[in-house]
Amino acid sequence: MKTLFRAAALAGLMATAALPATTALAQTAPAADTMFRATTFNLSAYGETRVAPDMATINLGVMTEAPTAAAAMRANAQKMTAVMSALGKAGIAAKDIQTSNLNLSAQYQYAENQPPKLTGYQVSNQVTVRVLDLARLGPAVDAVVASGANQVNGIAFGLDDPSAAENAAREDAVKALAAKADLYARATGYRVSRLVSLSEGGGYTPAPPMPMMAMAKRESFDAGTPVAGGQLSVRIDVTGLYELSR
Template identity: 70%
Template structure:
């Protein structure tokens, strides 16, 4: 009798345990199921605004040669010091001047059926300059060329604070998304019930550097005065939205 009662108790416990998950599953809100049963519209759009840049970044280089590695490096260091001094004189603060990419490479003369012959060394060094007053950009380039910079690798324009332009692009993106959703809803015989989710992708990115001619042996360009036009740059924001539709 005791054995039978114990078996009955265990059976009841197992039944209650098995029933608990089922009860919880029934009590859980059917959000996912509702989502799949609803008619939804998944769209993307973008907003774009144009704004004049207020800063620029330019990379200049010094390339020198020498019969020995020390000679090439010494000549490069002297010329780069002159370039940096010219930038300071043009009103560029030290915090906006950064040297990089110091390289030293042996130079060989090649002849057919002969081993290469070492003829000297070539040293190169770059300086990246951030200009926050675009009126100083042209004079700064001219000053560096006059001081010995013989390579100009590229220039890119940007915004010191892109927040305002980004927000304007966001507003344009939301308006474009809402207009597209309304068009699709009407075309399919529905109306927009609610916006379920909204996500943003992308945003402000500085323009890639524009290639500029290397100034090697072209001092006459500096003498004529370098004219650089910043123009306008585009700030774009991409968004995606999920709308629920209703009849």
């Protein structure tokens, strides 16, 4: 009899201990159910601002040829030294000049049924120049060509500090997103309750250099080289999750 009583008591104790977990599960279930029954919109929008560039990068250099590799390197070094000096005189700081390519290659003459014949060596030395004052860009190009540069390969315009343009685009993007959410809510008979999440994409990306031309004659620059920066487009994309209510 005592054994039966103890078994019954133990069963009752186990049932009582399990009760809080069951109660807790019952309390959390309605919250989860409410979350899944919420009506939401997941929308995207973008903001865009156009600004004038305040800087440019330009790739230029010197190509030389000579019968020997040493002579080609020597000739190139002399001309490139003059180009660097011209850039400095044009107001370009040394920190804004970076060597981007230095190449020495053998040159061959090819004829049918004949082995290649070595004709000499070619050296190409190119630098990427960052110009923070666009008014100096045209005169700087003229100066380096006059000093011996015979390659100008590409130019790209950009922003030294894009944060102001990006922030303006962000504000436009958020306004467009909110307006779209209100429109969808009205069209479906709801109202926007709250913004649950917001994510961003896009932003300022420097444009790749645009090809210009290889130049070998100074005469074509006597009138000065005109350079137009135009405008840059800075775009920010946003995505937002909105919760709605009746």
